[in-house]
Each structure stands twice: as structure tokens, then as C-alpha cells.
Amino acid sequence: MSTRDLAWAVIAVVAAGCARATVVETPNLGRPATAAQIAGWDISVGPDGVGLPPGSGTAAKGAVVYEQKCQACHGAKGAGQPNDRLVGGQGTLASKTPVRTIGSYWPHATTIFDYTRRAMPYVQPQSLTDDEVYAVTAYLLHLNGIIGDSDEINARTLPTVKMPNRDNFIIMYPARPR
Amino acid sequence: MDPSKRRFLKRSVVLLGASGLVTSGSKEVGAFEPPDVPPWMKSPGAGFNEYGVPSKHESKVTRTLIRSQPGTTGSGAARTPLEALDGTLTPSGLHFERSHSGVPDIDPDKHRLLIHGMVKRPLIFTIDALLRYPMVSRIHFLECSGNSQFLYQPTPPSLTAGQTHGLVSCSEWTGVPLRLLLEEAGVDPGAPWILAEGADAAAMSRSVPMAKAMDDAMLALFQNGERLRPENGYPVRLFLPGWEGNMSVKWLRRLKVVPAPIMTKDETSRYTDLQADGRSLMFTYPMEVKSVITRPSHGMTLKGAGLYQISGIAWSGGGTISRVEVTSDGGRTWTAAPLSPLVLPRALTRFRLPWRWDGSASVLKSRATDDTGAVQPERDRFIADHGNNAIFHCNAIQAWGVAANGEVKHVYA
Known part of the structure; x- marks a missing residue:
């Protein structure tokens, strides 16, 4: 590009900026992503269950996985210590000593699957099979009294689980009168 | 106490530099002071280096209160030592860290x-x-x-x-x-x-x-x-x-x-x-208007009555800092502090104000306002509105108590 071309490009950008700030030329260096590439990385699961993989688990199966891979950090039956407590605390949130756990606080059951699959166990994230993640999710829901120990958790049932604290969140975006 | 004795000086007073506030160990006299010439002038200094680091005399200026979840090294935070810095930009090596599972080594x-x-x-x-x-x-x-x-x-x-x-x-x-x-x-x-x-x-x-x-x-x-x-x-x-x-x-x-x-x-x-x-x-995204006096602040000791410069930072996720007021009497009287000229939206803004300390017990606070009209609340008001159970988004006014012996401590006042 000559200096003159460059000058015109700048003028074009400035002129475009006056009319609409969105016109900036880009080099178009993104490579098309294939479906297989996306599938390998797309690990997010929303409350509607989109993104949940095939597979299933129950609390009974999850107890075994939990004892092997979770208990060292989160205590027996999710009681906590040395790290976060996962069970109990329902009814404490308005007290002087609130206990925030999956059962008392988390608004969406799908988050348990999403977070466990992406980040747990802490020292070996993304190592559990999908069935193991479903089973641990079921176990944690069961320990919190939300499902029975033989209830099957899968892509269809998990989004239908209603968490106890679901309706106690006030959405502050976009309005925020603080 | 006579408020007039500790009123703020007018802006026309020459602002003093940042030094002279905290004791800095033993003072050697003799070979370093005039008329003697210091030893570092009597031989050539060190050569060049590829990537500069702070003076070895600043080695105590580090990130602070580094904490991680039990059994982990990278699930926690490390904080910027605000009280040791001035101006508005944070050295990259002292920028706070908050990580949820360590710092990955990415090629x-x-x-x-x-x-x-x-x-x-x-x-x-x-x-x-x-x-x-x-x-x-x-x-x-x-x-x-x-x-x-x-x-x-x-x-x-x-x-x-x-x-x-x-x-x-x-x-x-x-x-x-x-x-x-x-x-x-x-x-x-x-x-x-x-x-x-x-x-x-x-x-x-x-x-x-x-x-x-x-x-x-x-x-x-x-x-x-x-x-x-x-x-x-x-x-x-x-x-x-x-x-x-x-x-x-x-x-x-x-x-x-x-x-x-x-x-x-x-x-x-x-x-x-x-x-x-x-x-x-939920979805409490913008950070609220806030300020804190960084000097004098908790852990420092004033060396007797006299003129000091109060210095601090203010910021708001809602826009640009429009005003910072400072009190030295616990909030009875407030004085607008001049803002250092680099006042940018959603950026740290430096305020400074000369203060003549009369040697009596005092409470220093700063209160920031942004260009949306949002004002930093007193802590009592903030806690009354939000309770003690939250962890995040606290923008209450910070108070530092100055004792008659010069010691500065965190107080609620």
C-alpha cells in the first residue's frame, strides 16, 4: 500500500466513524472451525440442558466416584474440609451465619454438571467420564435431599431438577439501583 | 478539640513530596552527607541489563496477603501493595492476581x-x-x-x-x-x-x-x-x-x-x-464508585505534628471520577481534594491534599463521586443496606484512625 493509499484508508475509517463507529476493515484471518473441532471444546451446559452429553448416573454410583475422587478435598458426604462444603445449609441464608452449598445456594442443577466436568477434580480436571460426572451430580443432589438415591440423572432429567434456592436471585443486569 | 487547628491548608500551599512519612530504619551520617561525596560517585556504576527490575532497596514492595485454597497454590489471590505506590498506573509485576486454578503455562x-x-x-x-x-x-x-x-x-x-x-x-x-x-x-x-x-x-x-x-x-x-x-x-x-x-x-x-x-x-x-x-x-457487573487513602494508612506512623500530604486513589466502573472529598475529623467536615490531571473513565484517579496534623487523634476518610452522580457510601449505611453476609462489591468508605502517637490503624468510624 502506498502512503497515498494509507491516507485514503485512514480517511475512509474516520469518515465511516463519523457515520457509524462500526466500520473498521479487518484482515479476515480467522480459519473456519469444523463441527468436530467445536465439539471437542464446547463443554458449556446451560440451564436448558443444551450441551449435556449422552450418558447417565445415579447417586448410588456417584457415591463410589465421590469417595475416590472428591472426598479428600470436600469431606465425607460433602461435609466440607479442607475445601468447600457441598451439602446442607438450607434455611441458613438469612441468618448471621449463612452456609452456602450446592443444596442451599446453587440455583441450577445443570451448573453442577458443567462445573464438575470442566474443573474437577481440582488436580485432574476434565478427567472424569460423562457417566461419572452424571453420577457425582446425582450423588450431590441426593445428599442435599433434592432427588432419590436411585433417580437417574441424564440429559433429559437434569434440567428438570428444581433447586431449592432457585427463586431467590435478583437479576441486576441491565438495571442496577445500588 | 479545636477543628481550626487541623483544618486543611489552602491549595496555594506548596505540595510536599511523598517522603518523610514513615521511618525507614537507621540513619547513617557522615560519609554520605555533604560535604562528603558518597561512594557510588567514586567508581563507575553497574552495566546494562536485558530486563530491568526494581532497586534492591525496594525488595519489600511485593504483592501482599497471598492466599490460596487449602491444598492449592493457585486458587486464590495476591494483592497490589497500594500503600507503597503512587500515581495511577500499577507496575505489571505488582498487578493483583486472582486465579481459580493456577496460572497456565501457555505456548x-x-x-x-x-x-x-x-x-x-x-x-x-x-x-x-x-x-x-x-x-x-x-x-x-x-x-x-x-x-x-x-x-x-x-x-x-x-x-x-x-x-x-x-x-x-x-x-x-x-x-x-x-x-x-x-x-x-x-x-x-x-x-x-x-x-x-x-x-x-x-x-x-x-x-x-x-x-x-x-x-x-x-x-x-x-x-x-x-x-x-x-x-x-x-x-x-x-x-x-x-x-x-x-x-x-x-x-x-x-x-x-x-x-x-x-x-x-x-x-x-x-x-x-x-x-x-x-x-x-446476580449479574452485578459494574464495580461501584470507591476510593481509599493510601498514605497515610494502616501500619504507618506519622513522625510528629506538622504538614503531611494525604494521597489516595479513586475509581468507578460507572464512569469518571468527578470529585473526591477528604475528612480528617471523622466526617464532620469534608474538603474537596484536587485530582491529579490524568482523570480517565474507569481508571484509577489520584487525589492529593495537604494536611497539617496537630498531633491529636484524628480519623481520615475519603469519599468519591463519579460523573453519574454515584457517591461512595459510609460503611454504616452500606452494611445497613446490604448486611454482612455478602463477599463482593463492597464500596464502603474506608477510615484510618491516627492516634496521638502517630500510629495509623484501620478503624470503623
Whole structure:
């Protein structure tokens, strides 16, 4: 590009900026992503269950996985210590000593699957099979009294689980009168 | 006590430098003072070096209150030592750190950013590619929403300014406007949210409103002129000016355009604000207007009555700092403090005010106002409104008590 071309490009950008700030030329260096590439990385699961993989688990199966891979950090039956407590605390949130756990606080059951699959166990994230993640999710829901120990958790049932604290969140975006 | 004895000096008084406030060990006299010539003038100094580091005499100026979850080294935070710094920009090596599962060691040649979801053309970008895109540079603070959380405690914690408020730092960030890449991917103009995900071991993720993504969101590649530090997201991070720090996802690897928030752990169970009534505020994105006096502050000792300069920082995720007022009598009288000329939106702003201390017990506070009219609240008011159960988004006024012996301590007043 000559200096003159460059000058015109700048003028074009400035002129475009006056009319609409969105016109900036880009080099178009993104490579098309294939479906297989996306599938390998797309690990997010929303409350509607989109993104949940095939597979299933129950609390009974999850107890075994939990004892092997979770208990060292989160205590027996999710009681906590040395790290976060996962069970109990329902009814404490308005007290002087609130206990925030999956059962008392988390608004969406799908988050348990999403977070466990992406980040747990802490020292070996993304190592559990999908069935193991479903089973641990079921176990944690069961320990919190939300499902029975033989209830099957899968892509269809998990989004239908209603968490106890679901309706106690006030959405502050976009309005925020603080 | 006679208020007139400790009134603020008028602006015409020459502002003193920052020195002379804290005792700095033994004073050697003799060979260093005039008329003698100091030894470092009597032989050539050290040679050049490839990457400069602070003077060895500043080795105590480090990140502070470094804490991690039990059994982990990288799930926690390290704070900026605000009381040891001045001006408005934070040295990159002292920028606060907040990580959820350590700092990944990423080879930039092997890092990829995937944009997919509600777009016409899912795309993968290399870092080399991103470096060819049009960039912008902006000076902004970054603040963890857990900053100042110790002020929720019922009694004033014995902590320095950096330990209480050092989860805020300010840098010049340079990178590619996110909007350009979303447009290249053919983003659905009606799509309302984007899931941003990091390449750390937590695959830390947050849902970001499209309006912010298309407004001032940036894919930051440079911090204070050099490539990002690893602990701040090398080789690329999302940067959302003024919003709670954890949303500026570090080590960014994936952006998925989605129809609704994903409700990740960090936007539901973690970074939400439990109120006294048991309900919680969710999606509390902008950081509130706030200020803190960095000098004098907790842990320092004034060396007798006389003239000092009060210095501090103010900032707001809502806009630009328009006013900072300072009191030395616990809030009975307030004086507007001059702002150092670099007053930018969503950036640290330095205020300074000369103060003649009469040697009596005093309480110093600062109160910031931004250009939306938001005013930093007193702690009593803040706790009355929000309770003690929250962890995040505390912007209460910070008070430092100065005792007659010159010791400065954190107080609630």
C-alpha cells in the first residue's frame, strides 16, 4: 500500500466513524472451525440442558466416584474440609451465619454438571467420564435431599431438577439501583 | 478539640513530596552527607541489563496477603501493595492476581481462540493472527469484585491499604476490539449473550451480555506496553472495562454466542451477592464508585505534628471520577481534594491534599463521586443496606484512625 493509499484508508475509517463507529476493515484471518473441532471444546451446559452429553448416573454410583475422587478435598458426604462444603445449609441464608452449598445456594442443577466436568477434580480436571460426572451430580443432589438415591440423572432429567434456592436471585443486569 | 487547628491548608500551599512519612530504619551520617561525596560517585556504576527490575532497596514492595485454597497454590489471590505506590498506573509485576486454578503455562504458538455458537462462520484465531488486527489502547482499572471484602467484617481488620483494597490495579491495555472479531464471524445481531472461557485448569467461564461485547470489550494482548504477564492472561484475555474482574476472562480460548446465560458456577454460586434477607443479587457487573487513602494508612506512623500530604486513589466502573472529598475529623467536615490531571473513565484517579496534623487523634476518610452522580457510601449505611453476609462489591468508605502517637490503624468510624 502506498502512503497515498494509507491516507485514503485512514480517511475512509474516520469518515465511516463519523457515520457509524462500526466500520473498521479487518484482515479476515480467522480459519473456519469444523463441527468436530467445536465439539471437542464446547463443554458449556446451560440451564436448558443444551450441551449435556449422552450418558447417565445415579447417586448410588456417584457415591463410589465421590469417595475416590472428591472426598479428600470436600469431606465425607460433602461435609466440607479442607475445601468447600457441598451439602446442607438450607434455611441458613438469612441468618448471621449463612452456609452456602450446592443444596442451599446453587440455583441450577445443570451448573453442577458443567462445573464438575470442566474443573474437577481440582488436580485432574476434565478427567472424569460423562457417566461419572452424571453420577457425582446425582450423588450431590441426593445428599442435599433434592432427588432419590436411585433417580437417574441424564440429559433429559437434569434440567428438570428444581433447586431449592432457585427463586431467590435478583437479576441486576441491565438495571442496577445500588 | 479545636477543628481550626487541623483544618486543611489552602491549595496555594506548596505540595510536599511523598517522603518523610514513615521511618525507614537507621540513619547513617557522615560519609554520605555533604560535604562528603558518597561512594557510588567514586567508581563507575553497574552495566546494562536485558530486563530491568526494581532497586534492591525496594525488595519489600511485593504483592501482599497471598492466599490460596487449602491444598492449592493457585486458587486464590495476591494483592497490589497500594500503600507503597503512587500515581495511577500499577507496575505489571505488582498487578493483583486472582486465579481459580493456577496460572497456565501457555505456548502462544499453540494457543487458539474459537468463536462459535450463533454466528454464520465459526472461526479459529491464532495469536499471530490477532496481532495483525486493528488495536486500541486504553487505560483502565481492573478490580476483583471481592476487593474490600474485609469491610464486611463486624470489627475492623488489622490490614494495610493494599491488603484491604489491593484487588484493584490499573494498566494501559492494548488489544483488538471484540466487536471486530464477532462481526467477522457473522454474529447474529439479535444474539444476547456470549460465553467466555479460559484455557486454565478451571476452564473459568462467564456469560457476557452482547451489549458489552459490542461496546468497549477488548481482547487484550498487551499490558503497559508489553505482552500480558502470564498471571494476567497471557497470551490473550478478555477485558471488560469497569466490570467485575473475573468477567475479564484470562487465557481466553473460547467465545460461544448463546441465547441465554449459561449460569456457570462463577456467575451463580460464586460471584453473587447474598443480602441480609437471604436473597442474592446476580449479574452485578459494574464495580461501584470507591476510593481509599493510601498514605497515610494502616501500619504507618506519622513522625510528629506538622504538614503531611494525604494521597489516595479513586475509581468507578460507572464512569469518571468527578470529585473526591477528604475528612480528617471523622466526617464532620469534608474538603474537596484536587485530582491529579490524568482523570480517565474507569481508571484509577489520584487525589492529593495537604494536611497539617496537630498531633491529636484524628480519623481520615475519603469519599468519591463519579460523573453519574454515584457517591461512595459510609460503611454504616452500606452494611445497613446490604448486611454482612455478602463477599463482593463492597464500596464502603474506608477510615484510618491516627492516634496521638502517630500510629495509623484501620478503624470503623
